Amino acid sequence: MEEEVVIKVDNIGMLFNLSQEKVDNLKEYVIKFLKRELLYQEFWALKNISFEVKKGERIGIVGLNGAGKSTLLKIITGVMKPTEGTFKTKGKIVALLELGAGFDPNYTGRENIFLNGALLGYSKEIIKSKFDEIVEFSEIGKFLDVPLKNYSSGMRARLGFSVAVAVKPDILILDEVLAVGDAKFKKKSKDKINELLSEDITVIIVSHSPKQVRKLCDRAIWLKEGHVMMIDDADTVVDAYIEDIKLE
Numbered sequence: 001m002e003e004e005v006v007i008k009v010d011n012i013g014m015l016f017n018l019s020q021e022k023v024d025n026l027k028e029y030v031i032k033f034l035k036r037e038l039l040y041q042e043f044w045a046l047k048n049i050s051f052e053v054k055k056g057e058r059i060g061i062v063g064l065n066g067a068g069k070s071t072l073l074k075i076i077t078g079v080m081k082p083t084e085g086t087f088k089t090k091g092k093i094v095a096l097l098e099l100g101a102g103f104d105p106n107y108t109g110r111e112n113i114f115l116n117g118a119l120l121g122y123s124k125e126i127i128k129s130k131f132d133e134i135v136e137f138s139e140i141g142k143f144l145d146v147p148l149k150n151y152s153s154g155m156r157a158r159l160g161f162s163v164a165v166a167v168k169p170d171i172l173i174l175d176e177v178l179a180v181g182d183a184k185f186k187k188k189s190k191d192k193i194n195e196l197l198s199e200d201i202t203v204i205i206v207s208h209s210p211k212q213v214r215k216l217c218d219r220a221i222w223l224k225e226g227h228v229m230m231i232d233d234a235d236t237v238v239d240a241y242i243e244d245i246k247l248e
Contacts, residue, residue, distance in 0.1 A: 004090070006171060006202050007053035007076060012085035014046040014071050014226075045071045046226045049085070055170075058203045060213035060234055062241050063223035069206045072223070073097060073173055076204070091170025091202070092121065096193075099160030105149035109140050109159060112148055116163045130166040137192075138162035139185065158185055165192050171202045210238045 046068045053059055061069050074080040075087060077095040102119040103112050113134055117127040127134075135144060138159045140151075148156060174193070197203060197216065207213050213220055213234050220237035222229040224244070230237050 003054040003056075005052050006055050006090045007087070007204075008089075009049055009051050009072075009076070009087045010085055012046055012049040012072075012075060012082045012087060013044060014068070014075065014080070015083040016043045016045055017041065044226050046075075046082070049228055051221060051228070051231055053202060053204065055202055056200055057219065058197075058205070058217045060217035060220040060237075061204065061206045061223060062208075062210070062213060062220055062238065064245070066225075067223040068226040069223055070097075070175065073175060073204070073206060077173060089171065092167070093171045093173060094120065094164050094167075094169035095173040096161070096164055097173065097175045099157045099164065103148055103156060103160065106147055108147055109138075109144045109151070112159065113163055116160065117166075120164065122167060126167060134159075134162045134166050137166075137188070154182065154185075161189055165196065168196070168199060169201060171204070172196055174203070174205045210242060213238055 049068075049072065061072065063069050071080065073095065074097070075082050076089065077093055077097070079097075102116055104115060107115060113131065114124065114127050118124070122130075135141075138155075138161070140155055140159055143151065143155065148159075151159070203216075205213070205216060217234040219232065220234045220241075221231050222237050222241045229244075230240055
């Protein structure tokens with residue numbers, strides 16, 4: 001029986017305008033346009049990216065800063081829409097990228113749990129059933145009904161992490177193997193991630209650690225300047241990636 005494909009990326013491209021010109025109104029735009037001062041500098045962060053991920057696979061994405069790794073993750077998670085190409089995902093995705101994205105600083109911790117849960121696609125009933133578990137894991141305790149603007153950055157990250165991992169996903173996306181908060185919570189968050197990694201779920205990991213990719217991943221994708229250089233088993237890709245870095 002053929003393994004189920006849960007992520008299919010087909011000829012994805014992502015174009016950005018790198019022009020630093022800032023135009024505040026139509027009049028200024030017209031003047032700059034007539035004077036040929038309005039420049040357009042296009043930059044393809046990703047170009048012709050195609051691959052498939054099968055259910056239960058663990059895929060590592062390697063590449064230097066600026067290779068397009070984070071842009072690719074944002075497209076897969078639906079945060080960004082590609083300029084060209086298509087992608088399909090199947091199943092519940094949890095992305096531990098920007099913890100607490102979508103939090104409202106004027107809402108309390110309690111309210112933000114439901115808000116962030118909704119943004120992650122959880123129903124109100126699911127959040128209710130996991131509410132005590134989220135509060136206990138996040139350790140926000142007496143600050144539950146305090147506006148988020150009064151939280152430290154560490155408290156916000158802990159709350160965001162706790163909401164994100166409250167429900168077992170079908171696909172887990174990690175930008176590095178994340179650990180947040182103080183030393184005690186870092187251990188707890190690492191343990192939770194290891195628990196998720198031990199489950200039969202699909203995992204995509206962006207990492208700057210070749211050792212980590214070798215250890216955790218079945219296959220790997222090497223990105224360079226927005227292009228796929230290689231897709232193969234983790235050891236083969238990491239070896240080629242390291243050799244390329246040495247040559248440069």
